[in-house]
Amino acid sequence: MWNTIHEITPNLYLCSGNAVTNKEAVLSRNISLIINATLDLPNRTWNTRIEVVRIPVNDVPHAQLEPYFDKVADLINDRAKLGQKCLVHCVAGVSRSASLCIAYLIKYCRMSLREAHNHVRSRRSVIRPNVGFWRQLIEFEKKTRGAKSVSMVQSSIGLVPDVYYNETRNMISWLGRARR
Numbered sequence: 001m002w003n004t005i006h007e008i009t010p011n012l013y014l015c016s017g018n019a020v021t022n023k024e025a026v027l028s029r030n031i032s033l034i035i036n037a038t039l040d041l042p043n044r045t046w047n048t049r050i051e052v053v054r055i056p057v058n059d060v061p062h063a064q065l066e067p068y069f070d071k072v073a074d075l076i077n078d079r080a081k082l083g084q085k086c087l088v089h090c091v092a093g094v095s096r097s098a099s100l101c102i103a104y105l106i107k108y109c110r111m112s113l114r115e116a117h118n119h120v121r122s123r124r125s126v127i128r129p130n131v132g133f134w135r136q137l138i139e140f141e142k143k144t145r146g147a148k149s150v151s152m153v154q155s156s157i158g159l160v161p162d163v164y165y166n167e168t169r170n171m172i173s174w175l176g177r178a179r180r
Contacts, residue, residue: 061132
């Protein structure tokens with residue numbers, strides 16, 4: 001799961017930094033653009049047909065990923081119109097890269113944030129954007145679609161997007177029982 005390249009749409013793939021090092025897996029998918037959403041992982045490319053764009057953001061709640069949502073979505077869409085494929089990765093393929101894929105689906109696939117998250121999670125079950133990226137995605141959805149489909153709610157572990165509320169509802173009590 002962690003080291004697999006997952007197809008999000010026929011023109012968009014999502015993976016971890018480790019998975020992108022698999023030259024055969026990348027080349028066999030005819031990727032023409034790799035979006036590296038990290039500050040420190042090296043850009044991977046094995047031929048001049050693959051362009052690499054770095055999105056230099058840390059995976060912390062106060063990091064500003066939203067300024068890149070339109071740019072990355074436009075890059076993916078431009079490649080898709082040419083019949084080309086893109087691969088987005090961060091370190092784990094969980095937060096930054098998943099958020100960028102979700103933003104693309106909101107902007108160009110006419111999905112709500114809730115639908116886009118559910119779609120990406122159905123393709124790569126380990127995704128979990130951090131709370132700060134969720135806030136930014138909620139605002140991006142409101143700006144792009146004129147409405148919000150996800151809200152931040154209070155849970156036993158603090159504020160979480162409502163899509164995770166049931167998962168986190170009893171987390172503190174479960175952790176307490178597990179430590180006994």
